[in-house]
Amino acid sequence: MAFSFNFDISSQFKQNYNNDTLNEKEEKTNQDTVKNQSQVKETSAPKKVKEAHEHKHAPDLLSHIENSVTETVTVGALPPLLYLNESVFEQTAPERDDAEKVLSQTITQNSDLITGVYEGGLKIWEGTHDLLEYVDDEGETFSGKRVLDLGCGAGLLGILALKRGASKVHFQDYNSTVIEQLTIPNVFLNCEEEGDDEKGGDDDGSPAPKQRSMEKNHALTDRCSFFSGDWVSFLSLIQSQDPTLKYDLIFTSETIYNTDYYPSLHDVFHKLLAEHGLVYLATKSHYFGVGGGLYLFERFVEEKNVFQIKSLRELDQGLKRHIVSLRFKKSPS
Ligand SMILES: C[S@@+](CC[C@H](N)C(=O)[O-])C[C@H]1O[C@@H](n2cnc3c(N)ncnc32)[C@H](O)[C@@H]1O
Numbered sequence: 429m430a431f432s433f434n435f436d437i438s439s440q441f442k443q444n445y446n447n448d449t450l451n452e453k454e455e456k457t458n459q460d461t462v463k464n465q466s467q468v469k470e471t472s473a474p475k476k477v478k479e480a481h482e483h484k485h486a487p488d489l490l491s492h493i494e495n496s497v498t499e500t501v502t503v504g505a506l507p508p509l510l511y512l513n514e515s516v517f518e519q520t521a522p523e524r525d526d527a528e529k530v531l532s533q534t535i536t537q538n539s540d541l542i543t544g545v546y547e548g549g550l551k552i553w554e555g556t557h558d559l560l561e562y563v564d565d566e567g568e569t570f571s572g573k574r575v576l577d578l579g580c581g582a583g584l585l586g587i588l589a590l591k592r593g594a595s596k597v598h599f600q601d602y603n604s605t606v607i608e609q610l611t612i613p614n615v616f617l618n619c620e621e622e623g624d625d626e627k628g629g630d631d632d633g634s635p636a637p638k639q640r641s642m643e644k645n646h647a648l649t650d651r652c653s654f655f656s657g658d659w660v661s662f663l664s665l666i667q668s669q670d671p672t673l674k675y676d677l678i679f680t681s682e683t684i685y686n687t688d689y690y691p692s693l694h695d696v697f698h699k700l701l702a703e704h705g706l707v708y709l710a711t712k713s714h715y716f717g718v719g720g721g722l723y724l725f726e727r728f729v730e731e732k733n734v735f736q737i738k739s740l741r742e743l744d745q746g747l748k749r750h751i752v753s754l755r756f757k758k759s760p761s
Contacts, residue, residue: 478658480665481655481657498511504565506588510618512617514550514551524609528603528604530545530603546603547601555749556710558741572594573594573595575597576600576675577680578678579601579681579682581611583610587615591618598652599611600662612654615649619648663699663700678697681711682710684709710750711750711752729754734756735757736757738755
C-alpha cells in the first residue's frame, strides 16, 4: 500500500510545539485525523542533509565543564545524573562558539525546533524522563552492552548506560553544537563526579586523587563516541568505521515527530541493531504542528515488517505519552 505524509512540515516546524499547553480534546481530534489517513507513501530514498562527523574528546577534559551551572536529575534508585542548565545556554549564547548558529536562531525564533537546522537537542524532553523512570521501575542491564543514544540531546540515557557498565556508548545528535556544547560536557560532568568520589592519599606511590580522577575519566570516556549529523550519513559513517558494529540497546527519545525521517530512522534500527537487540523508544501520541507521532510510526514499522513493536507503558498526564520497544521479528538479513 502506498504510504504518504501530507504535512507541510517545514512551515509548521518553526513553531514551538512544547505540548504542555495542549488539551486532550485536541489530541483526540488529531488522533482521529491521523488514523483516518489511509494514504501513506514512503516517497524517495532519504537524503543526507547534514554530513555526519565524529567529535573526538578535547585534550583538556575538564575545560568542558569549567564554571558550568549544573542540575541533577534523580530518578528512584538510579545514580544521580548531572547536566548543564538549559537556561544558561540562552544567557551565554552570544559568547559560545556555535558554528551552526543554532543557539542564536533558537533564541531569535523562540523555537524548540527549526527543521533541518536545529532538531531540539538543547532541552531535555519528557520522553527522556519517562525512559529513565521506566528503566528504574522495570530494570535493564547495561553491563557489557553496546548502547546507542540516538538523537541524544543532553545524553542522559547514554550517560546512565555508561555509569551502569555498558561496554560502549555512542551518542548521536543532529547538531554538532549540541554534541560539543551539551552532550560531551554532560558526559564529562558525570565522569568527573565519579572520579571525585574516589578519595584517599598517595603515600603509597599511587597517583594523586586528581590524577586518578582524570584516569577514571579516561576509562569512562574511552567507552564513548560522539557523532553529529543526520541519520542517513550517521549510518554510513558508522558502517564505514566498523562494518560489523551492532548495538545491543538503542535508546531514542522524542525522535518520531517528523514523518520525513521515518525511513532513515528505521534504517538505522534495521542496520545497526544486534540480532537480539532492543530499541526503547519514548514518544508523544502526536506532535502538533509537526505531524508525526506514535500511530503513524507504528503503521510505518508494520508496513516495513521487520520489527515487532510492543507497547511497554502509556502515560496519561496531559498529552498522552508512550514507551514502546522494537525487536526483530526474525533474524535480520
Ligand atoms: C526533540 S529532540 C529530543 C532530544 C532528546 N532525545 C530528549 O529526549 O531530550 C530530537 C532529537 O532527535 C534528533 N534528530 C531528529 N531528527 C533527526 C535526523 N533526521 N537525523 C539525525 N538526528 C535527528 C536530534 O538530534 C534531536 O536532538
